[in-house]
Amino acid sequence: MRIAFLGTPAFAVAALDALDRAGHALVAVVAQPDRPAGRGQALREPATKVWARAHGVPVLQPEKVRDGTLAAALRALEPDALVVAAYGRILGKDLLTLAPHGAINVHGSLLPRWRGAAPIQWSVAEGERETGVTIMQMDEGLDTGDILLQRALELREDDTSETLAPRLAALGGEALVEALRLLEAGALVPVRQDPAQATLARILEKEDGRIDWAGPARRVADRLRGFTPWPGAFTTLEGRTLKVLEARPGADAEAPAGEPGEAEVVPGRGLAVACGGGTALLVTRVQLEGRPAQSALDLANGLRKKRFRLGT
Known part of the structure; x- marks a missing residue:
């Protein structure tokens, strides 16, 4: 033809x-x-x-x-x-x-x-x-x-x-x-x-990448995969944008106590973040605004915190 x-x-x-x-x-x-x-x-x-x-x-x-x-x-x-x-x-x-x-x-x-x-x-x-x-x-x-x-x-x-x-x-x-x-x-x-x-x-918008921690961990992870490379998945940490680059749901970590968005260090693995329905997302790689990409554990070590809240 x-x-x-x-x-x-x-x-x-x-x-x-x-x-x-x-x-x-x-x-x-x-x-x-x-x-x-x-x-x-x-x-x-x-x-x-x-x-x-x-x-x-x-x-x-x-x-x-x-x-x-x-x-x-x-x-x-x-x-x-x-x-x-x-x-x-x-x-x-x-x-x-x-x-x-x-x-x-x-x-x-x-x-x-x-x-x-x-x-x-x-x-x-x-x-x-x-x-x-x-x-x-x-x-x-x-x-x-x-x-x-x-x-x-x-x-x-x-x-x-x-x-x-x-x-x-x-x-x-x-x-x-x-x-x-x-x-x-x-x-x-x-x-x-x-x-x-x-x-x-529909056409993607930047705001589609904002993480809703109230959703189940599987949904958060699916959105991260779907919106890679753009608009990505992001949240906030102490008023600064935090990109979540790698994460997975499942039994790798128990959900921290507290509201969705509560994050807790899991030694040797990453950050366990509480999501909706009592589920947890294990975040392993991130990028904080103004910094290069790094492991989630390195971020926590730099902040000198074992527990903090995302989305604030």
């Missing part, structure tokens, strides 16, 4: 690799414009642009996608399908309908669960034990199109959104190639989504 590809971050590169290996003709890669990044705020190229340049594929980076200009440019390339993977923009009807096979999306969840911008993060943060990828025929709704193909993936106990994303991306690339093959053969039967089963994976 002749494919016009729309995608921006590293997640989308696996789909590009899969399309290239399968022999599809990539007529263009459409990515968001270069954006400032890092402490120096230097312009950074999207991962898909870097890939396209290395493979000799033309790149388009429009600021706007709903004024007809992008649709006209892609229509002139006569693609058989548009493939979209984490592009980060909402497409209008002119783009969704310009190719014979329409626009096909690689989405990082088992739709209709986790529609929206951050499906990988929320699936981990909400303690899912299984997720996957969906190849979807796009419509004008938010991830509401018909399902063409799905592939499931089991989450590991220690998965973060950062470790899960590459595995889902690779699985998405494989599923995409299979779906396109079946689509060409007329062997795919689109399946409508059940809106009653839908959940929203």
Whole structure:
């Protein structure tokens, strides 16, 4: 097939690799414009642009996608399908309908669960034990199109959104190639989504990372994993922000007496922090505002305290 590809971050590169290996003709890669990044705020190229340049594929980076200009440019390339993977923009009807096979999306969840911008993060943060990828025929709704193909993936106990994303991306690339093959053969039967089963994976905000110690330890740990690397998990200690970098629930430590957020040193292990329901979280690595990352035990030693309260 002749494919016009729309995608921006590293997640989308696996789909590009899969399309290239399968022999599809990539007529263009459409990515968001270069954006400032890092402490120096230097312009950074999207991962898909870097890939396209290395493979000799033309790149388009429009600021706007709903004024007809992008649709006209892609229509002139006569693609058989548009493939979209984490592009980060909402497409209008002119783009969704310009190719014979329409626009096909690689989405990082088992739709209709986790529609929206951050499906990988929320699936981990909400303690899912299984997720996957969906190849979807796009419509004008938010991830509401018909399902063409799905592939499931089991989450590991220690998965973060950062470790899960590459595995889902690779699985998405494989599923995409299979779906396109079946689509060409007329062997795919689109399946409508059940809106009653839908959940929203909204865009993450900084405040999502603030730890609620009143929740059970498992939930706190799941949110830490889901929000790694951003916005992370954080609390306060004596008025200063404390990032919790590594922690685990379970029987490693008994919950300290007192209200949720009470922390107590467990010699040789870390800090046991009281959570809701009488559970405890063993915190092993932290970063206090203005300091480098360190073990939780080193933090406690530096404060010369065996017990203190977090979240104040």
